[in-house]
Amino acid sequence: MFRALGLLIGRFLCVYVPAFAAVGVLRLTIDGAIPLVIVITAVIALVLIRFTGRRQGIIGNFGFRGTSIAMLGWTGVISLPLAIGAAALLNHFREPGPLAGLRLQTWLAVLYFGLAAPIQEEVIFRGLLQTTLSNDLATKNLSVSVRNAVPVALVALLFAVIHLKVGPLTAFFALILGILAGELRRRSGSLIPAILTHSIFNAAALYVVILKSV
Secondary structure: OHHHHHHHHHHHHHHHHHHHHHHHHHOOOHHHHHHHHHHHHHHHHHHHHHHHHHHHOOHHHOOOOOOOHHHHHHHHHHHHHHHHHHHHHHHHOOOOOOOOOOOOOHHHHHHHHHHHHHHHHHHHHHHHHHHHHHHHHHOOOOOHHHHHHHHHHHHHHHHHHOOOOOOHHHHHHHHHHHHHHHHHHHHHOOOHHHHHHHHHHHHHHHHHHHHHHO
């Protein structure tokens, strides 16, 4: 188990450290850093997925497949009220949220956070990290329920921890989003429902930010 946790953290650092190092070297502002981080981390994650998948013969297990219309419908039904509630509570308690302080044109904000970031982060967290952790635990003497639950929970917890710098409420909702996205990914075998629920959460937060600026 400790080895699996170490590999999880190691893969996470392999994805993000080069991106933030590049931002530091180039001395970019946060607005300029966003697209660079999205691109670099996504490319590194895809390279790791390709390498790991070919080495272990499991390239098809990382979620790059379609899903059913019914699954997409249930994703929307579950995600929309949670996302609206999360955005409303962040606004009520005046926690800035992950999108506060950005000075982007509306179309760029929608492109980055409504589309690009959900794809990038789900490829990393529910594609690379959750899948490889599941594979690492598959050989352990654990029950099926534990092998199913632990990767979802640990990757969601890691996702929440990186949002703590924004605020505790944001981290809490990131945990909820992470668990929901992880379980959708596990049940469907596809990243598409996870990307959809992530987009819905981001869209609700983005709507509040744009509404405040009007």
